[in-house]
Amino acid sequence: MISVSVGVLYLVLPALVLYLCNRYQFLNRIGSIVLCYIIGLCIGVAGLSAEQFADLQDMVMNVTVPLAIPLLLFSSDVRSWKQIGSKPFYSLLFSLLAVFVAVILGFILFKDNALKDFYKVGGMLVGIYSGGTPNLASLKMILKVEEEVYLAIHSYDMAIGAVYLFFLMGFGQRVFHWFLPRYKNTHVIDHADAEEGNLRIILGDKSRLKALAGAMLIAIVMVAIAGGAMMLVPDSAQMVVFIFLITSLGIGGSSFRRIKNTEGTFELGMYLILIFSIVVASKVQVGSLSDVNPTIFAYITFVVFVGLFLHVLLSRIKRIDADTVIVTSAALICSPPFVPVVAGSLRNRAIIVPGITIGLIGYALGNYLGYLVAMLLTLF
Numbered sequence: 001m002i003s004v005s006v007g008v009l010y011l012v013l014p015a016l017v018l019y020l021c022n023r024y025q026f027l028n029r030i031g032s033i034v035l036c037y038i039i040g041l042c043i044g045v046a047g048l049s050a051e052q053f054a055d056l057q058d059m060v061m062n063v064t065v066p067l068a069i070p071l072l073l074f075s076s077d078v079r080s081w082k083q084i085g086s087k088p089f090y091s092l093l094f095s096l097l098a099v100f101v102a103v104i105l106g107f108i109l110f111k112d113n114a115l116k117d118f119y120k121v122g123g124m125l126v127g128i129y130s131g132g133t134p135n136l137a138s139l140k141m142i143l144k145v146e147e148e149v150y151l152a153i154h155s156y157d158m159a160i161g162a163v164y165l166f167f168l169m170g171f172g173q174r175v176f177h178w179f180l181p182r183y184k185n186t187h188v189i190d191h192a193d194a195e196e197g198n199l200r201i202i203l204g205d206k207s208r209l210k211a212l213a214g215a216m217l218i219a220i221v222m223v224a225i226a227g228g229a230m231m232l233v234p235d236s237a238q239m240v241v242f243i244f245l246i247t248s249l250g251i252g253g254s255s256f257r258r259i260k261n262t263e264g265t266f267e268l269g270m271y272l273i274l275i276f277s278i279v280v281a282s283k284v285q286v287g288s289l290s291d292v293n294p295t296i297f298a299y300i301t302f303v304v305f306v307g308l309f310l311h312v313l314l315s316r317i318k319r320i321d322a323d324t325v326i327v328t329s330a331a332l333i334c335s336p337p338f339v340p341v342v343a344g345s346l347r348n349r350a351i352i353v354p355g356i357t358i359g360l361i362g363y364a365l366g367n368y369l370g371y372l373v374a375m376l377l378t379l380f
Contacts, residue, residue, distance in 0.1 A: 006053055010060055013039055014274035033133055034158055036274045037151070040281025057279050064276040065137045066226070066242070069367075070219040070250030071269030072134055074259050076360040087320045088354040091311075091328040092361065094320075098310035099129045099303065099332070100373060106302040107377050115293045120145050123374025124153055125303050131366020132335035132359070134273055137280075138243050139370045147283045149296075156297045160304055165334050168326050169345040176322035179312055183323035183348060208263055215262045222249040240371060247367050304333060327351045331359035 017035045021028040027035065107122045115121070120143040127135035133154070140150045226245040230238040253259045308329060315325045323346050330342040339355035 007056055010275055010279055013278055014271055017274065032274055033277055036277040037154065037281045040278040043278070043282040057283055060279045061276055064272040065141060066223045066246055067219050068134055068269040068272035069138060069246045070222050070253060071215065071265045071272070072363055073247070073250030074215060074253050074262065074265040076251070076254045076364060085354060087324050088328065088358060090318050091315060091320050091324050092358050094314035095311045095328050095332050096130055098307040098314065099126060101310055102303045102307040103373060104377070105306065106299050108380060109302070110295045110299050111380070113293070114295045115149065119374050119377035121153060121296060121299060122377045123370045125300065126373040127366045127370030128157060129303065129307065129333050130369050131362040134363060135366030135370060137273065137276055138367050142239050142243050142371055143374055147280055151281060152296055153300070156300050160301055161334055164304055165338065168330055169342055172326050173322055173346055176312060176325060179316050180322040180325060181319055183321040211262045212264045212268060215259060215265050216268065218253060218259065222246060222253070225249065243367055247364065251364055323348050323351050327355035328358055331355045332362045335359060
């Protein structure tokens, strides 16, 4: 009975977090994922992460991420990727290349003082800085990263990311104008007033709810197919095949108009990620974080700011404007939800659509790129 109550608590707490973020602006600035991690740590301190709940926690973690991946990808439009324009496209390539180089250089620099299996940290950084939290969670499963290390990476990333975002929104445009041209608004697409689907409203509409339930069923079928396929490969490759196949099926599902146009799939996927965030944080003993090698913090800092320097340097060669570089960096380093916020700080509505598109491409590629780089780092 207690396990059932804890399970219900895991399911409903993200709803409370979203409600509070919507009601209080200062909480919204902190962010729902950060709040869910804080709540998860509080649950762990309160003793609700006791050994008797370990099976429940593992089950929730193993269900939420695989289901979230296709739901997050259903709303992406792969065919529109080629229409984002040459400058945003080059900015995307340069940002990814900059992250790759920074991760490899940082790995070589810090590996002698690092944790065992430090290559996994490098792979996860590529995942989160080309995609976002869903990719970080997926790569945790693929690379079999311990909860303490995972939470340390995410906690340090959020701390460094807050400073990084503050720089982009506060000083980035003025600093980048020293090296990059100003944005020339030749084709304005006003999407600033278009709001993202509100999951609460969708759940209150029977027709929308039915469509969302259908998309959820499709995601479940995709997970089942991937689960069956992974049983056909050796144990060492099962999780890799499982996650990659789910990602590929999710991208494929987005090519069907009925699936792509279903309202609320992205929001539902992120809700599952919030559940995962609470559970994984609740499993970690707060004191154990101090045992994590601080090299991880230095590694993340190095990747973020060296990556930004290389991104600007490469963008200067193609004369990509400062606003495009900033929104690309925000979409990949901080994740797509921050794109409208950054665009607002730059007073440039036209970069919202290409920025979000770049972020969705990152979501789709993050799992593949993160695993590829992790395997590459084992050669060093």
